[in-house]
Amino acid sequence: MSISTDTAKDGLLELLVQAANQHDFSLDITLNVNGAVITGTLISAKEYFTELSGMFEDGDEVAQALSEQLEQAGQAAESDDRSEASFIHMKETKVYCGDSKPTPSKGDILWRGKLNEVDGFFLGKIFDSKQ
Incomplete structure (x- = not known):
């Protein structure tokens, strides 16, 4: 018996990410x-970079330069119609490790991860009953 080291992406999850990227589709999901x-x-790469860019636009010169570069990355992501997706982008994200409270517990958090690192998923979002 051998342990598989397959790093392939889940085809269905990649299809959902492509729909988000190409058609501005969004969907509650748990990974x-x-x-x-x-x-x-789940959000498009363009929306992810646009929202991330907005976090820096009111800062100093360095922050504004970062904001411009992130905005350009969003434009490039929108015009990139490759059939393959490598990253998944999410907003309103919470991360649960064990039985602890989610991290972060408050705020609208953007998250980006490698598709080939996702072990599994289900459609829908987990809501903390104490919120």
Whole structure:
């Protein structure tokens, strides 16, 4: 018996990511990644970079330069119609490790991860009943 070291992406998950990237589609989803549970809303790469860019636009010169570069990355992601996706982007994200409270516990958090690192997923978002 051998342990598989296959790093292939889940084809169905990649299809959902492609739909998000190519058609501005969003969807509540929960991922299993290396023992952690990551829950949030799947978004396009363009939306991810645009929202991330907005976090820097009111800062100093360095922050504004970062904001411009992130905005350009979003534009490039939108125009990139490759059939293969390598990353998944989420907003309103929470990360659960074990039985502890989610990290972060408050705020709208953007998350980006490698598709080939996702162990499993289900559609829908986990809501903390104490919120």
